[in-house]
Amino acid sequence: MKVIKNEPLPNKVECANSLKNVLDALYVLNGKWKLALILSLVQSSKRFNEIQHELSGISAKVLAKELKDLELNDFISRKVYLTTPVSIIYEATGYSRTLKNVLSELSAWGEMHRVKVKQSMRKQF
Amino acid sequence: MKVIKNEPLPNKVECANSLKNVLDALYVLNGKWKLALILSLVQSSKRFNEIQHELSGISAKVLAKELKDLELNDFISRKVYLTTPVSIIYEATGYSRTLKNVLSELSAWGEMHRVKVKQSMRKQF
DNA sequence: GTGAGTAGTTACCCAAAGGTAAGCGCTTAC
DNA sequence: GTAAGCGCTTACCTTTGGGTAACTACTCAC
Numbered sequence: 001m002k003v004i005k006n007e008p009l010p011n012k013v014e015c016a017n018s019l020k021n022v023l024d025a026l027y028v029l030n031g032k033w034k035l036a037l038i039l040s041l042v043q044s045s046k047r048f049n050e051i052q053h054e055l056s057g058i059s060a061k062v063l064a065k066e067l068k069d070l071e072l073n074d075f076i077s078r079k080v081y082l083t084t085p086v087s088i089i090y091e092a093t094g095y096s097r098t099l100k101n102v103l104s105e106l107s108a109w110g111e112m113h114r115v116k117v118k119q120s121m122r123k124q125f
Numbered sequence: 126m127k128v129i130k131n132e133p134l135p136n137k138v139e140c141a142n143s144l145k146n147v148l149d150a151l152y153v154l155n156g157k158w159k160l161a162l163i164l165s166l167v168q169s170s171k172r173f174n175e176i177q178h179e180l181s182g183i184s185a186k187v188l189a190k191e192l193k194d195l196e197l198n199d200f201i202s203r204k205v206y207l208t209t210p211v212s213i214i215y216e217a218t219g220y221s222r223t224l225k226n227v228l229s230e231l232s233a234w235g236e237m238h239r240v241k242v243k244q245s246m247r248k249q250f
Numbered sequence: 251g252t253g254a255g256t257a258g259t260t261a262c263c264c265a266a267a268g269g270t271a272a273g274c275g276c277t278t279a280c
Numbered sequence: 281g282t283a284a285g286c287g288c289t290t291a292c293c294t295t296t297g298g299g300t301a302a303c304t305a306c307t308c309a310c
Contacts, residue, residue, distance in 0.1 A: 015168040018232040019179065022161050025235030030157060032297080036147050043140040048257050054144065062298055064258060085307050088257065095241075102234050105227045107143040110150030112223065156267080173287050184269055189288060210277050213287065 025102075028073055033058055033066050038096050039103050041076055045091040150227075153198055158183055158191050163221050164228050166201055170216040 029035055033055065040046065040054055052063055067090060070076045075096045081087040154160055158180065165171065165179055177188055192215060195201045200221045206212040 015165075016179070017236075018228075019161060019164055019168075021232040021235030021239070022164055022228065023180075023235070024239050025231045026157065026160060028238065032151065032155065035151060036144055039144055039147055040140075043144075049255085054141070055148075059299055060258065061260090061300090065298090085256070098237065099234060102227070102230045103143075103147065105230045106150045107146040109224060109227050110146030110148070111142075113153065114146070114149050116220075174285080185288065186270090186290085187268055190268090210286075 029099075031066070033062065034070065035099075035103065035106065037063075037066055037070060038075055038092065038099060039107075041090055041092040042096050042100070042103070045079075045089050047087065047089055051090065154224075156191070158187065159195065160224075160228065160231065162188075162191055162195060163200055163217065163224060164232075166215055166217040167221050167225070167228070170204075170214050172212065172214055176215065 036055060037051070040051060046054070048060075048063070048067075051067075052058060052060065055063075058066075067076065067078070071078055074093055076090050076092055079089045079091060081089060161180060162176070165176060171179070173185075173188070173192075176192075177183060177185065180188075183191075192201065192203070196203055199218055201215050201217055204214045204216060206214060
């Protein structure tokens with residue numbers, strides 16, 4: 001009987017694909033703030049200071065960088081309204097909305113996870 | 126008419142909650158490799174070198190660190206089988222499997238995203 | 251003209267993430 | 281006995297992430 005090497009089962013190909021997909025997704029969505037930022041703007045368009053207030057903890061520098069990055073990747077758009085003084089509004093694009101399912105699953109999981117962490121904290125004492 | 130400040134609409138509370146959930150989820154799932162690593166082990170238990178081979182690009186150092194981290198957070202378990210020589214198998218726990226929906230959504234999105242990126246590359250030339 | 255707000259930018263700095271390369275202690279295969 | 285595989289660890293280094301604080305340029309309100 002011969003051992004077959006380097007020829008994955010068809011089943012394994014699917015697994016490898018989903019692994020690749022996840023890696024590709026993480027490549028653009030990496031970082032501490034990106035997904036939260038997208039979620040915040042999908043919920044409603046906001047100005048710079050509003051975002052900074054909502055994601056308490058993010059610094060102006062990092063927020064500016066992340067916003068540029070997300071704009072480059074077509075997740076958000078920066079709109080300048082010629083009021084006096086000008087209003088600068090960041091909006092989520094349609095492409096951001098393709099993340100809707102990802103975000104709602106992640107939110108649901110995050111909530112469940114918080115409960116679990118709290119419980120295991122209680123057990124310790 | 127008075128402007129009400131710092132008293133969000135009930136609707137906004139929900140939004141803030143899902144934002145908080147996502148932030149909490151990202152806190153444990155951060156990093157370049159964590160979700161991919163979990164997915165790989167949910168698909169099948171593996172040994173150290175098998176994982177390193179599957180996630181090509183990850184270094185031994187980082188893999189060892191991530192595995193320890195995931196074990197601490199109850200996502201995987203490290204089993205030592207007393208064969209000669211001993212076999213060390215990493216397995217996903219039940220808790221990893223609670224990420225099933227997150228992972229499948231992320232995989233679906235990653236696949237879609239790759240197609241979109243390829244298309245926009247083509248348009249450039 | 252002074253202070254406050256808006257939307258950032260810049261310089262400086264620290265810490266964490268993550269890669270490379272070498273090595274260790276073990277065992278099996280040749 | 282020598283090489284190769286396994287499961288790491290260690291030392292070293294670079295990159296990045298991200299924080300602070302000061303500053304700009306503009307406008308409005310007092």
